Amino acid sequence: MYAIVEIAGQQFKIQKGRSIYTHRLEGDVDAALASDKVKILLVDNEGSISIGAPTVAGATVSAKIVEHLKGEKVIVFKKKRRKGYKKKNGHRQYLTKVLIEDITL
Numbered sequence: 001m002y003a004i005v006e007i008a009g010q011q012f013k014i015q016k017g018r019s020i021y022t023h024r025l026e027g028d029v030d031a032a033l034a035s036d037k038v039k040i041l042l043v044d045n046e047g048s049i050s051i052g053a054p055t056v057a058g059a060t061v062s063a064k065i066v067e068h069l070k071g072e073k074v075i076v077f078k079k080k081r082r083k084g085y086k087k088k089n090g091h092r093q094y095l096t097k098v099l100i101e102d103i104t105l
Helices: none
Strands: 002-007 010-015 019-023 038-045 048-051 060-080 085-104
Touching (some): 002 085, 010 085
Antiparallel strands (some): 002 038, 019 085, 060 085
8 A cells, every 4th residue: 555645845655664754844753743734645555546636535644753854965066167156055955754654544
């Protein structure tokens, strides 16, 4: 069984027992993810597919926040040739690791 959900403006394919990394969510570690923050768009239950319009009625996802962390460093380098212009910046995205505990239809 898998589902397509929208969390914090991003869409993910989730399965029971797997973890996903999303943009930073509010909430403490080991807290349950609020059900109003998760929109279930599609559920596949051993071949029977339920598509939401816009969400699947009656379907729920129980998930918990495992940890808050920062992603890999991304280097942003800008240069204009022959002008002496160089600018180097770095960025690390704030992420939240979410564990999917159960999907019910």
